[in-house]
Amino acid sequence: MTTKPDRVATARALLAHLGLSAADLTSPGVFTVPTVADYLPAVVAAASPGTRCTYGSSWRRLAAALGDRRIDAVRTSDLEALMRQAITSARPHRNSRGGRHAGEHLIAAARAFYNRAIADGYLTAGDSPAHRIRKPRRLPNTRRALTPDELSDINSAARSGGNDIILDALLLRLHTETACRRGGALALRLIDLDTEHALIRLSEKGGTQRWQPITPMLASRLSDHAQARGAAAPTDALLRYRNSQPATYRRYDLLWARIGRQLPWVATQGVSTHWLRHTTLTWVERHFGYGIARAYAGHTDRRGPATTTYIKADLHAVATALAALTGRPHPLATSAPAVS
Template identity: 50%
Template sequence: MTTSIQRAANAETVAAAKLLLSQMGIAPADLVTVAIPVPTFAEVVPQVRATLAAGTRGTYGAALNRLETQWRDRRLDEVSKPDLDEMTQAVQAVSRVNRASRGGTSAAEHFVSAVRCVYRYAEDHGWIRPSDNPARRLSIPARQRSHRYAIPTQQLTEICQVTATTGDDPELDSLILRLHIETACRRSGALALRPHDLDPDMCLIYLREKDATERWQPVSPTLMRHLLAHAAERHSPQSGRLLRYRNGKPITSRRYDHLWQRIGEVLPWVASRGITAHWLRHTTLTWVERTFSYAVAREYAGHRGKTHGTTATYVKAHLHEVAAALAVLTREPHPLAPAYQPASAASAH
């Protein structure tokens, strides 16, 4: 009797559950969870790498390689936060040390960002639940203050003189330096520059830099002439890289490494301080900020977002103001700043 009553009650419960599910538009089969196998790092990292832009792929390259090789056969759900913390500390400890380094914090920051990118990809594909994602609990190391500063005028002159009088291609190297000094562009922006990014009429170049930022940047008529001549003489394709060796091959970041190594051999203080092209960015932007304003320097640098406070939203500078700063810096008139003529230009650097 008891068994019959229990069976009847169970049948009623099942019937009620089916009725409720049908009213909710849910089939009983939908409640059956099929376990999705979690892939290994060797399987996931190449997929993540293929989704990244070239600049991001370069930034995360070392970190992704480390994950792919050291944890090749480990599944993503087999790694804990302590495991990631330990590897982050190892990355920071073995990072390259020079005068410009800041204790490996940059390498550790890139590693954490790369790990988050991998696990975010895993979340999007349903391999890892957000609550089980160890990368969400990782902390990015606090950045130390940069050791870079504006290069004094006399020392900048020495750098330019060594560049123009040494090496196997001083013409190329001098063009690279002038490009960085005038535009304060990053190395990635110079390497990505293409002939069809040049606007000779308005003396503008189109820069593509990190975080997918893109902008038009004023250049002097002199620099524009040299860029056009370089592209023509070295047969740079309109949609290919502009800066090239004499044999027509595009330069890479290695050209920068060799350039500053050569300058450091002649000027020991360049080597001892770890000076690179990024110091030229500091130099130009410092001059623009001191001579014009913070807003103009921010626009000159191509900085975006609200990292410097909400006020930056209201005190934005415009392209014509950047062109005016360039005209004073180079002592050349610019099409976008006709009021700034060489006769009235202030001394730059």
């Protein structure tokens, strides 16, 4: 059969576009689909540090159960079985939801795994077994804004015991003023504190960064705390234990467990640091509106009505809300009506 020149040219152009040569089509093993265990290191290497931290345990569970399977041989039922195991074996916590979060987390991790396989050309989007599974339905959130009396009781309990009440008090004050997440607080470095303008630079979800106003009093106390506990280089952690080691998530667990022993309702309702975020942002939204609350929270997503694109607030507006919330002046705040 005679080969038409135009077809040859088209084939060569397609191979070039794919980064292949004619020899690659006859080379053994070029298109061999890896097993889950063999492919996982590539997924981990391509993931961001935050993604590795978030999905690492679920990826290891996936490799332990299905590591010898080719990634295109894993069935939807295999992943559903793993999801059920994750739900039933989830360790109960103060704010547990019957293992639903563990099941949802495993499916999210499996989807991240298969998203990489799709991007690498091993599968098409329609072939992914993880994307054919419906995540467990989320139950309504039980978090709420704390009342002023409840917040006062929590702060009093934090200062009445424990082996590091200075750090505990700083954590509660920091989260109450900024509504930041735990990861944002623990990521703070000496270079992220601007005492002159009473600002901290928060690095949070999705690699986002923003400057957040804090009261000059808190800025001064954070600076004194860091220097007293050995922070010297610009990249040294701001929040530190008494032995000069950077604070970790474990501190929050110990803090709320201790407060829960003193205030039973805290343990019963599963109050956590994120409740402080709800408390502050609810207050800001009620008194200053959605746009400023959105900026205060550091939300940058574009979901929701198109008008959210135009509802923006600058740093001065956030500083003004902080001044009203705390009753303390801020160097970047503009004049605003008094808030009762």
